[in-house]
Amino acid sequence: MANVEGRATAITVLTPVKPLGRFVLPIVFWIGRHVSATLKKLQMLSFIHFARWIVIPSFPGGEKPRYRYLFFESNFNGLWDQYIDAFSEVVPERMRGIWGTSYGFPGPIPVEPFKRYIRANEYVANHYWSAYPGATTTEIIASQRVVAALEDLRNRADGMSPEEFHREYQRMLWSVQGDL
Amino acid sequence: MSRNVSGQAYALTVLTPITDGHQQALTDHLNALGEGDASPLARVPGTHIARWVVIDDLKFQGHGQRHHDKLSAPRLLFSSNFDGDLDGYLEGLRTGMAEDADAIWGHCRDYPGHENSGAFRAYMRAYQLEAALFFAAYGDQTVGEVKANVAQRRRLIDFALEGQGLDAATLKSRFLETF
Numbered sequence: 001m002a003n004v005e006g007r008a009t010a011i012t013v014l015t016p017v018k019p020l021g022r023f024v025l026p027i028v029f030w031i032g033r034h035v036s037a038t039l040k041k042l043q044m045l046s047f048i049h050f051a052r053w054i055v056i057p058s059f060p061g062g063e064k065p066r067y068r069y070l071f072f073e074s075n076f077n078g079l080w081d082q083y084i085d086a087f088s089e090v091v092p093e094r095m096r097g098i099w100g101t102s103y104g105f106p107g108p109i110p111v112e113p114f115k116r117y118i119r120a121n122e123y124v125a126n127h128y129w130s131a132y133p134g135a136t137t138t139e140i141i142a143s144q145r146v147v148a149a150l151e152d153l154r155n156r157a158d159g160m161s162p163e164e165f166h167r168e169y170q171r172m173l174w175s176v177q178g179d180l
Numbered sequence: 181m182s183r184n185v186s187g188q189a190y191a192l193t194v195l196t197p198i199t200d201g202h203q204q205a206l207t208d209h210l211n212a213l214g215e216g217d218a219s220p221l222a223r224v225p226g227t228h229i230a231r232w233v234v235i236d237d238l239k240f241q242g243h244g245q246r247h248h249d250k251l252s253a254p255r256l257l258f259s260s261n262f263d264g265d266l267d268g269y270l271e272g273l274r275t276g277m278a279e280d281a282d283a284i285w286g287h288c289r290d291y292p293g294h295e296n297s298g299a300f301r302a303y304m305r306a307y308q309l310e311a312a313l314f315f316a317a318y319g320d321q322t323v324g325e326v327k328a329n330v331a332q333r334r335r336l337i338d339f340a341l342e343g344q345g346l347d348a349a350t351l352k353s354r355f356l357e358t359f
Contacts, residue, residue: 002211005229012233012257016245029312033183042315049229050261051315052191060195060307061289065238065249071193071309073259075229104241121239123257125231126210129221131323132228135330140318143329150336154359162348169351173340180337 002125006133007077008049012123017055017068021101025055025070028097041091046138047083049075053098070102077136084115142179149176183311187319189228190269192260193309196288197253198234206256206287207234220280225272226263228323232284233257256288263322267301274300335359 003010017025032038032053042048054071058064076083087095088111095108104120106113132140153172157165173180184191198206210232213219221230235255240248262269274281274294281300285291292299318326339358343351 005215008229010231012231012259014235014238016238016241016249018244025312032313039315043317046317048315049317050189050191052193052259052311053313054193054309055312056309059197059251059255060309061197063197063252065251066247067245067249069238073193073231075261102241103245104243123233123235125233126207127213127219127221128229128231129215129219129227130229131222132326132330133216135326137317139330139333140321140326143326143333144318144321146333146336147329150332150359154356157352157356160352162352165352165355166348169343169355180333180340 002128003080005128005130007136008128008130008133009076009078009080009083010125010128011072011074011076011080011083011118012125013072013118013121014123015070015072015099015102015105015121016065017070018101018103021055021068021070022057024101025068025098029053029055031097032094038094041094045076045086045090046141047076047078047086047136049077049137049140051075067103070099072098075130081115084118085111088114146176146179184266184314186314186316188263188322189314189316189319190262190264190266191311191314191316192258192262192266192269192304193311194258194304194307195235195255195309196258196285196291196303196307197251198256198287199289200253202287203234203236203254206284209283209287210234220277221260223276223280224260224262224269225276226269226323228261228263228326230258230260230262233259253289256285261316266305270301270304271297273304332359 051074056069088108092108099105106117108114149172221227237251238249281294292303
């Protein structure tokens with residue numbers, strides 16, 4: 001299945017937007033870009049690597065459809081069902097803001113009609129590739145913290161007695177134990 | 181700052197029209213591309229995660245949507261999440277993929293081929309879409325940093341298990357050797 005590469009899964013969705021979306025979506029995405037709480041909420045969904053939304057008033061090359069289209073893609077680790085469940089549970093108001101002006105959007109809750117809607121508007125990738133297919137988002141973010149602590153100890157280790165080093169090593173492991 | 185940028189990560193989205201009669205051949209070619217290191221994307225520096233998707237047509241919802249938009253031609257979506265600036269990446273895409281780029285975008289209208297750097301870049305830019313919102317969970321980390329950090333963390337886990345019970349002097353010397 002081309003939507004999966006190792007532990008990474010792709011979603012690609014394109015939905016037609018009601019005329020009202022012309023005015024609503026610029027505001028919704030302006031808030032998304034400028035109010036840090038929006039992206040922090042996505043950060044809480046700790047299994048998303050990268051996601052993007054695009055409003056398409058006309059397709060490149062000058063093709064102008066009757067409606068605007070909302071493009072969404074996500075790269076996440078885990079199962080498709082879990083991903084949509086989490087979106088529905090954690091950020092339902094943002095889902096309403098983003099897809100509320102798309103034709104046929106049933107709302108994020110209950111989740112089954114929402115899943116059917118995403119499925120109906122999804123395109124399956126023909127080729128999907130990740131530079132690190134075995135790594136999850138949580139692991140990548142945790143690794144950065146671990147390496148910072150490790151390098152800090154490495155930089156100080158030369159000047160320490162073995163006993164001092166042992167204490168600092170234990171302290172370092174303690175500080176990053178949640179990330180190991 | 182560009183809406184396509186988050187930290188040092190860039191969201192590239194390119195939507196090119198497929199030449200009449202080429203949709204099936206392109207689809208078959210993409211479906212048959214190798215995975216992992218065998219993918220042509222493995223040769224494009226700075227790529228975190230990328231995809232190609234053949235978009236055969238637009239979906240019709242009903243639910244008050246009265247008109248059914250039809251694309252004048254099916255489209256090829258290429259999207260990539262990569263490190264650094266766009267022009268540098270497009271050059272890496274051109275030189276890294278070389279003939280493999282032609283074997284894909286050669287099925288699209290007006291594709292100039294990979295040999296002329298300026299023409300290739302202009303083509304990709306002409307069919308590029310700008311993100312309204314781009315989220316990158318670790319947009320401050322390059323591909324190289326991600327891989328190195330993940331490997332180092334796994335090394336520390338192994339080391340912590342092996343280091344249990346070592347005396348302080350041996351622990352220190354093994355640590356300095358390993359890290």
